């Protein structure tokens with residue numbers, strides 16, 4: 001879908017995924033399945049607690065994303081935590097991402113000096129073989145129900161509205177676009193929280209105070225957890241999963257801020273840089289979720305209306321999976337933080353944690369995050385309490401006088417005008433389609 005121009009086929013597929021998968025009733029109907037998969041994540045981390053073993057957070061989050069997605073799409077489970085199958089699937093998804101990522105540089109893609117295209121073809125074939133098997137099984141067992149996306153797609157196929165090839169490609173798009181982006185975001189959020197133990201405690205305290213001790217956070221609880229939401233927004237600001245969005249193409253000559261973008265130019269939107277622009281964000285390089293609780297910033301959201309923060313893109317090509325990603329990221333993070341204490345592996349201090357990023361079509365952590373979980377005592381965890389700093393004085397030390405900085409930031413916003421005007425928004429609508 002991401003590589004189709006804005007045409008009838010793109011509109012048809014987008015409409016199907018919106019109606020059959022990402023609508024609120026559809027997502028609400030499948031939340032029980034996602035709850036089960038999160039329970040499995042808890043069981044896995046519990047086992048690691050008992051064995052005193054570190055958890056590879058990115059890998060565990062990937063397995064969970066894979067299972068949450070496959071539960072939502074096909075009502076089946078794809079991967080086990082302790083087997084190689086999820087790592088294999090992750091390698092395949094990364095292989096596809098690497099191939100697609102090289103499309104950003106079309107010449108390299110055409111010459112293919114590193115054989116990426118060949119590798120990508122193999123990965124595509126592996127994924128199609130998996131989907132073919134699942135479709136065949138569904139066709140055999142189908143009784144004409146439409147209880148998950150795949151059954152709805154098969155129903156459209158039987159009415160000749162969708163070819164089998166269309167179904168295969170749509171499933172591939174959803175899996176590739178949805179798994180690594182979601183798990184990567186969770187890994188970065190946990191990394192930042194482990195570097196800032198007082199913020200980790202604040203998330204956990206919020207969950208305990210609002211939801212209750214030993215209770216699982218439900219999807220409907222997310223709006224009641226403002227600090228958790230602020231942590232997720234701050235993670236999207238600093239570590240957007242798709243740092244350049246997906247390449248866009250100008251359909252006509254467009255003038256933006258005095259610059260001409262010629263017809264057919266490939267346009268990369270650097271959301272990674274705008275997230276770290278000190279003209280927009282005070283203390284731009286620091287992880288400060290509190291900024292999103294401040295009255296000047298609390299209305300900023302990532303649903304495509306606030307151009308300072310667009311990790312899912314904006315306009316008609318905005319990520320269609322946003323409603324599912326929103327639920328998955330918040331719930332995975334709440335499950336990991338609300339149910340367990342976390343320590344870095346022996347000898348690693350928070351300030352020494354490797355924060356390097358690997359740029360591609362998606363942004364990955366260069367060195368995987370490994371952390372040792374501990375079971376939380378039912379009442380209070382003295383370890384965590386003693387580690388928690390006085391939050392207020394810490395914020396004062398690191399963030400300074402918040403109100404003062406925000407006044408400065410507003411002035412800078414007016415001077416540099418980084419937020420597009422309505423004319424620019426209209427002009428941007430002329431973009432769409434893919435370079436292909």
Ligand code: HEM
Pocket residue numbers: 001002003014069173174175177178179181182185240241242245246247311312313314316317318319320321322324325329
């Ligand atoms: C944290 C999670 C996610 C992030 C940050 C993310 C981000 C993005 C971005 C930046 C784009 C391109 C928008 C543009 O270029 O304007 C995109 C497109 C897309 N995403 Fe996501 N995404 C996430 C999760 C998901 C999920 C869970 C799914 C599906 C289950 C999904 C499916 C798609 C698809 C199919 C497209 C292509 C849409 C089109 O071109 O019309 N994404 N996503």
